[in-house]
Amino acid sequence: MDLCKRALPVRGKYKDLAEKKCYRMAGHNGACSEFHYIEDLKKNHPRVANKIIRDATKTTGAAWKSSDAGPNRIDRWVMLQSDEVLASYGLDMKALKPSVVAKLREKAATYEDCMEVAGKLTWLAYQMPNAPTCPQSKREYLEARFGKMAAGSTTCIVCKEPLNFALFEKAQRGKAEIETAHGNPRQHNEENVGFAHRECNIAQGNRTLEEFYQWAEGILNRAYRK
Amino acid sequence: MDLCKRALPVRGKYKDLAEKKCYRMAGHNGACSEFHYIEDLKKNHPRVANKIIRDATKTTGAAWKSSDAGPNRIDRWVMLQSDEVLASYGLDMKALKPSVVAKLREKAATYEDCMEVAGKLTWLAYQMPNAPTCPQSKREYLEARFGKMAAGSTTCIVCKEPLNFALFEKAQRGKAEIETAHGNPRQHNEENVGFAHRECNIAQGNRTLEEFYQWAEGILNRAYRK
Numbered sequence: 001m002d003l004c005k006r007a008l009p010v011r012g013k014y015k016d017l018a019e020k021k022c023y024r025m026a027g028h029n030g031a032c033s034e035f036h037y038i039e040d041l042k043k044n045h046p047r048v049a050n051k052i053i054r055d056a057t058k059t060t061g062a063a064w065k066s067s068d069a070g071p072n073r074i075d076r077w078v079m080l081q082s083d084e085v086l087a088s089y090g091l092d093m094k095a096l097k098p099s100v101v102a103k104l105r106e107k108a109a110t111y112e113d114c115m116e117v118a119g120k121l122t123w124l125a126y127q128m129p130n131a132p133t134c135p136q137s138k139r140e141y142l143e144a145r146f147g148k149m150a151a152g153s154t155t156c157i158v159c160k161e162p163l164n165f166a167l168f169e170k171a172q173r174g175k176a177e178i179e180t181a182h183g184n185p186r187q188h189n190e191e192n193v194g195f196a197h198r199e200c201n202i203a204q205g206n207r208t209l210e211e212f213y214q215w216a217e218g219i220l221n222r223a224y225r226k
Numbered sequence: 227m228d229l230c231k232r233a234l235p236v237r238g239k240y241k242d243l244a245e246k247k248c249y250r251m252a253g254h255n256g257a258c259s260e261f262h263y264i265e266d267l268k269k270n271h272p273r274v275a276n277k278i279i280r281d282a283t284k285t286t287g288a289a290w291k292s293s294d295a296g297p298n299r300i301d302r303w304v305m306l307q308s309d310e311v312l313a314s315y316g317l318d319m320k321a322l323k324p325s326v327v328a329k330l331r332e333k334a335a336t337y338e339d340c341m342e343v344a345g346k347l348t349w350l351a352y353q354m355p356n357a358p359t360c361p362q363s364k365r366e367y368l369e370a371r372f373g374k375m376a377a378g379s380t381t382c383i384v385c386k387e388p389l390n391f392a393l394f395e396k397a398q399r400g401k402a403e404i405e406t407a408h409g410n411p412r413q414h415n416e417e418n419v420g421f422a423h424r425e426c427n428i429a430q431g432n433r434t435l436e437e438f439y440q441w442a443e444g445i446l447n448r449a450y451r452k
Binding site: 224 | 384385386387425426428429431435439441442443444445446448449450
């Protein structure tokens with residue numbers, strides 16, 4: 001499917017570092033829009049829609065507030081820039097702890113990849129058990145970009161069990177029970193992204209899924225050998 | 227082995243809530259002491275000895291500082307007391323978030339269990355690959371309480387791989403790479419406690435080891451069935 005891709009006005013501190021685009025179909029009617037396909041979700045499940053956009057486009061927020069915790073939720077594409085460029089925007093990477101810098105740099109992704117991820121996550125969310133119905137026009141758009149949709153088919157990328165849409169609204173100790181997850185935690189792109197149970201995502205940790213499964217296999221071999 | 231168990235003076239805010247005891251052998255020479263067996267470790271590896279005592283006797287510290295984060299590292303046996311008793315000590319459990327209360331209450335354990343845990347952890351630490359040599363008298367004491375020691379035999383309770391003593395000194399993002407771990411996270415006693423890799427402990431989460439292994443088994447079945 002061809003997308004409109006007309007340039008949209010960019011605002012904010014880092015506006016020179018990205019070109020925002022219209023992600024509606026080429027030749028669409030009405031105003032250009034980056035996130036047209038998620039508008040219904042935004043109206044009826046704003047928490048879910050905002051989470052998808054935030055996770056797709058921003059680095060993780062610091063879990064604590066302190067001067068060396070680093071910037072809280074910055075555009076992922078900003079993290080592709082060199083220390084020198086970032087310094088010219090008033091962001092002194094050298095003042096941050098190396099561990100914080102590493103964490104931020106790991107989240108770096110191009111604007112285009114972030115947009116693909118947002119679309120893919122929306123497509124996945126609508127295919128969860130108990131998900132709201134996707135309006136026909138949005139469904140056609142998402143299917144043209146990501147393939148046929150099947151109700152209730154979205155599973156946790158780690159444990160492969162169905163992921164209930166209702167878990168988006170459930171939170172334990174302040175943390176949502178569904179998290180955006182990556183088959184390889186260091187690659188933020190469409191093929192590599194999905195949703196996972198919070199517990200599963202935590203268990204996977206910094207490993208790729210392949211590494212995680214091998215680790216689990218080794219554990220079970222040793223635990224049951226004993 | 228009979229222990230001295232003479233009562234020792236107790237200090238601090240909650241001193242009426244525990245009777246500290248001497249854990250040297252019955253009929254020992256010299257002064258009574260709670261943690262006589264860990265003194266050599268304390269001299270040569272103070273970080274390890276302090277961690278063992280802290281993990282054995284205290285609740286987890288809050289990862290953040292805030293008024294509703296709850297008390298930071300309180301004696302585990304204090305958490306056995308009712309809200310009413312704690313209120314009389316100036317600790318208002320009802321003012322804390324239910325999730326914080328649950329976390330604190332989960333860590334509750336008797337003074338006796340905490341003392342058993344401290345001994346067991348010391349016994350395990352001395353049996354790690356690369357551990358310092360345990361002085362003969364301390365070794366006899368620990369073996370009389372917990373059984374024969376075998377150099378290099380201590381493994382991670384989760385993944386069953388050997389746990390190198392040197393990992394105690396290694397920290398990533400401020401977190402030690404070895405953690406005190408529980409086969410059942412809600413039971414703090416000698417049979418149930420051990421050490422684990424930080425990653426393994428995180429992966430286990432709030433599950434018992436049995437639940438964790440079953441979960442991993444289910445994941446592997448589903449992941450490789452696909």
